[in-house]
Amino acid sequence: MTNSANNPPLVLGVPSKGRLMDKAVALLAEAGLELVRTGHARGYRGELRGLKAAPVLEVAYLSASEIARHLREGRIAAGVTGEDLLLETMPDVDAVAARRIALGFGHADVVVAVPQCWLDCARMADLEEIAAEHHARHGRLMRVATKYLRLTRTFFAEHGVTAYRTTRSAGATEGAPAAGLAELIVDITSSGETLRANHLKVLDDGTILRSQAMLALHNATAETDAMQELAERVQSTTTIVQQQAAQEGS
């Protein structure tokens, strides 16, 4: 699965749009590194300027999930993406990208959410029982709409929930229970607002992952001068930013 024969090209994957991109650009600027789009303005290629070890580092603008996949396939040497996507995309993320730097933005939780009308369901143990009874009574498994198949399976297995099946959901997962496409969901949420608006509630012990944006370095090239320098400069910047945030908070 991983490209072991050839090292990935020294390319940095950067989110191509949204808050994740804005924050990534700002963080890199803070570290004294400038992102420049090459070709026409909306192109998907760019350059990172300012590293001593690699004055011009190639950049690929990709969606956050593509960045995780490209990293897995060894098509990029480093990428900025969500921890949720890294863990979902790679069964053993350390075997691919052991060095991951938390960037202090893009905070969101991957959670198990059930309809609020399930008044009798507060914990995963409730869900385990409800799912088993549902299967025994109706002969059908409960459906969990999610794009996080792997995270769901691991977490449900840890809590002994077996009487369920996942159903893949690309977008608008929170609408699946109301639409009758699933009984419950596993989804990412930052404030829980969308879940509440859809009459869903997060189980008391239903937080699978507290995710945030990360810079992940492919193992095969993590020791190159360019990647070392990139990691160190991003690391020291995030540390400073986080210390400032902590001071402002106190």
Next chain:
Amino acid sequence: MTISATPAARIMALFAREGFTPVDPPIMQPADVFIEKSGEQIRAHTFLFTDPDGVAELCLRPDLTVPTCRWHLQHAADPAGEAKYCYAGPVFRYHARSDTPHEYEQVGLEWFAAPDAVAAEAQVLALAVQSVRAAAEEGAHEATQATPARQEQATPVPLAITIGDIGLMRALLEDIDMPPRWRARLLRRLRRPQAFHQTLRELSGDGERARTSLSPLVDELAEQPGMEHALALAERELDARQLELVGGRTLEEIATRLLEKAENRHLPPLAQEQVAMIEQLLTIRAPLKPAIVQLGKLADAAGAASRAAWQHFAARVEHFARLLGDDARRILFDAAFGQSFDYYTGFVFEITAPVRGAAQAVAGGGRYDNMLASLGGPDVPALGMALNMPRLLAALHGQEAAA
């Protein structure tokens, strides 16, 4: 003496002699029925795809039990009558992290509506052991010629056989006075020791019950229990919060569980000696003879259901001795042993052999009485077993290399 071409063919010949009819169900199966029977854990290892029109969800069979059940329901003249099938063919399982092949050969059998349950269970296990021997015939034959002094007529590899029976725990819980839902909960958690003991502690009132976000509602209902109140309370909540009923559950189902939680507060917890009996059963792990003695003592203390289950167990052990001879001494009873599929309902077994130094399961099986009915067929008992051929052959070859 002539020996059939392949180990699989020799095993199939053995099954045919015992009255099993070879079947060859389709490799492609409807995904839905498969997932509904085996659950998400199997789905994670199953190759799923849609037909070219993007309509039907299909899968490559991850084992042959469900396909054989479906074959039986579609083709048998009398699906409720006794039927014995055997098969040899590829199964497909995805393993993300290991170098285990995604496609490998499985040889096995399924037996529906066997007239004598315990005799059939013992015979299926005996056939699994004989299959190992049949697979090894050619190798053993060659080895005998090379080294005439070598005399190992029993099994050619050091097999370890583990058996379990969820029926014993089901019977013990039946003998102990408690609400049926407590029994169901304990049985479901049987294969997860930590969750099982946690549940046992909760039901015995040991330690404080954790407060959750729904505790206030349960508090309210506990003051005035009863189904009417539970329904009224649930309805009031939904109205007040303007919630529609979604998620495939009725108001009755929700109110019933709320009521159970409220009633649990008033029920007497399990007594310490009852908890001790349950825990004692789980610790029994012994060869057949001492296991019979230990289980017998426990059953006498427990009650009628346990004694009946014990007689069942003892009868099965007699069949083991008759069918397996010395090999019966290789059997270890482990009360906590369970197969990895949820669909097993009683007797289960696993045969392991050393493969490259580590014990690996080469065969496994058991009883799964609810399967045919849940597939829309008649309510008849079923049992079966299957051998993982690549592992079995690796174990046999490893043995030759060591000899």
